[in-house]
Amino acid sequence: MKNKIPKETISRLFTYFRSLLCLSKIGKKYVSSYNLSKLCNVNPAIIRKDFSYFGDFGTKGVGYDVENLIDEVKDILQLEPPSEVALAGVGNIGKALLSYRGFDSEGFKIVMAFDNDLQKIGKKIHSVTIENIDLMKKRIIEEDIKMGVLTVPEEAAHNVAQQMKDAGIKAILSFAPCQIVMPENIEVTCIDLSTELSKLAYYSYKK
Amino acid sequence: MKNKIPKETISRLFTYFRSLLCLSKIGKKYVSSYNLSKLCNVNPAIIRKDFSYFGDFGTKGVGYDVENLIDEVKDILQLEPPSEVALAGVGNIGKALLSYRGFDSEGFKIVMAFDNDLQKIGKKIHSVTIENIDLMKKRIIEEDIKMGVLTVPEEAAHNVAQQMKDAGIKAILSFAPCQIVMPENIEVTCIDLSTELSKLAYYSYKK
DNA sequence: ATGTGTGAAGAGCTTCACAGCC
DNA sequence: GGCTGTGAAGCTCTTCACACAT
Numbered sequence: 174m175k176n177k178i179p180k181e182t183i184s185r186l187f188t189y190f191r192s193l194l195c196l197s198k199i200g201k202k203y204v205s206s207y208n209l210s211k212l213c214n215v216n217p218a219i220i221r222k223d224f225s226y227f228g229d230f231g232t233k234g235v236g237y238d239v240e241n242l243i244d245e246v247k248d249i250l251q252l253e254p255p256s257e258v259a260l261a262g263v264g265n266i267g268k269a270l271l272s273y274r275g276f277d278s279e280g281f282k283i284v285m286a287f288d289n290d291l292q293k294i295g296k297k298i299h300s301v302t303i304e305n306i307d308l309m310k311k312r313i314i315e316e317d318i319k320m321g322v323l324t325v326p327e328e329a330a331h332n333v334a335q336q337m338k339d340a341g342i343k344a345i346l347s348f349a350p351c352q353i354v355m356p357e358n359i360e361v362t363c364i365d366l367s368t369e370l371s372k373l374a375y376y377s378y379k380k
Numbered sequence: 381m382k383n384k385i386p387k388e389t390i391s392r393l394f395t396y397f398r399s400l401l402c403l404s405k406i407g408k409k410y411v412s413s414y415n416l417s418k419l420c421n422v423n424p425a426i427i428r429k430d431f432s433y434f435g436d437f438g439t440k441g442v443g444y445d446v447e448n449l450i451d452e453v454k455d456i457l458q459l460e461p462p463s464e465v466a467l468a469g470v471g472n473i474g475k476a477l478l479s480y481r482g483f484d485s486e487g488f489k490i491v492m493a494f495d496n497d498l499q500k501i502g503k504k505i506h507s508v509t510i511e512n513i514d515l516m517k518k519r520i521i522e523e524d525i526k527m528g529v530l531t532v533p534e535e536a537a538h539n540v541a542q543q544m545k546d547a548g549i550k551a552i553l554s555f556a557p558c559q560i561v562m563p564e565n566i567e568v569t570c571i572d573l574s575t576e577l578s579k580l581a582y583y584s585y586k587k
Numbered sequence: 588a589t590g591t592g593t594g595a596a597g598a599g600c601t602t603c604a605c606a607g608c609c
Numbered sequence: 610g611g612c613t614g615t616g617a618a619g620c621t622c623t624t625c626a627c628a629c630a631t
Contacts, residue, residue: 179623181621183579184579187572187575187579188575191557191558191559205589206590207590212559213559214559214561216623216624217590218623218625219622219624221590221591221592222622222623222624224591224592225591229592230591231590231591232590232591232630233589233591233592234589234591234631235589235591235630235631236589236590250582256584258577264476265479266473268472269473269476269573270573272472273573273574279575279578280577280578280581280582281578319584320577320580320581343584344580344581344584345580346577346580351398352395352398352399352419352420354421360580362576362579362580364571364576365394366476366477366571367480367488368395368398369553370477370527370529370553371394371459371486371487372391372394373527373567373569374458374462374463374465374487374488374527375458375487376390376567377526377527377550377551384599386599386601388601389600412611412612412613413612413613414612423601423602424612425601425602425604425615426600426601426602428613428614428615429602429615431613431614436613437613438613438614439608439609439612439613440607440609440612440614441611441612442609442611442612443613
């Protein structure tokens with residue numbers, strides 16, 4: 174039962190979680206893998222297998238208890254307490270992330286933000302005050318933050334990532350359109366918006 | 381040689397493309413799969429296999445001709461001419477995408493943008509004038525646009541996606557934190573920024 | 588009758604390792 | 610010697626199909 178868990182499984186658990194919250198909101202008590210599959214666009218057998226990695230959450234002939242499943246998933250994904258995150262670069266994407274609500278239930282919280290633009294420093298977005306990026310390393314160490322978001326321009330990306338590393342950050346989500354090279358022990362995810370668009374263009378041609 | 385091509389291969393080609401442009405910029409004439417692997421963080425054997433799906437681009441004992449490979453990849457990914465894209469929702473993420481440069485070489489071009497905020501309508505961002513979203517369907521049909529980007533709030537997402545579908549859009553990139561349900565023949569990619577952050581939090585705990 | 592949990596089969600992708608060419 | 614291109618092996622994830630519980 175505690176075999177290797179595919180990392181796709183983890184990704185899908187987030188999707189299930191979203192759909193389960195919706196079901197909970199409309200008062201659904203039980204859901205079958207089949208019904209969940211329609212909401213999430215995932216094969217029912219996969220859904221059952223995904224959950225079965227972590228335990229026997231369902232009842233045969235009935236399905237899964239929505240509230241109970243929500244709690245189990247929360248637990249698996251360790252959504253509580255939320256991780257504290259530092260954000261560098263308050264441009265458009267940075268602002269979008271800072272302004273995003275509903276983070277409470279999502280397992281993390283942006284608690285500090287940095288920029289090098291004096292116009293921006295001191296301003297407040299959703300209860301986070303923008304600080305001078307020169308102080309970033311010090312502040313991250315002070316507050317013992319372990320996750321960073323990189324929303325700075327490409328030319329600054331490597332430098333800022335390096336500072337995050339030096340400050341003891343263990344995971345970085347980057348939106349810079351370039352590879353961020355970090356040692357093995359630091360988890361890095363790069364989301365390149367333009368590449369995502371290009372990919373989509375490619376796939377839409379194929380139809 | 382023209383077997384099934386893994387979709388991961390396509391994703392990686394975009395990564396290679398980025399690195400190849402860098403190599404070209406610094407005047408590198410040839411690159412081996414090994415050197416490219418260090419830039420892209422991908423196993424050299426995979427790189428060779430990825431290219432081999434499309435032809436014999438390399439020279440044994442030498443490597444790949446950078447300029448030639450760039451052209452081949454451009455061709456494979458059909459980056460030219462760029463696809464025209466319509467964007468709905470000029471919030472922070474919408475603005476970020478509109479402001480993003482370097483799209484020329486990337487296979488697409490945002491040619492129209494829509495919002496329902498009268499304050500925004502008529503304003504111009506990077507040569508694109510924001511139009512009233514009520515006119516979206518008509519305008520997309522007029523200009524025969526086939527790709528759409530959804531950067532509207534969650535509550536508007538389904539409605540706007542539906543309008544795009546009705547206007548004949550074939551591919552949608554959505555940043556709304558919810559599943560967008562579309563018929564099989566419409567390609568949909570959802571990027572949920574908060575889920576990406578949560579995933580990263582999960583993986584960083586595991587270290 | 589309905590729907591989970593799961594071993595086994597199948598599909599898809601990666602890695603190995605080496606022949607062949609420069 | 611150096612490096613590609615590729616069959617074969619290995620691995621991982623998905624799908625099937627059915628026993629079993631309600």
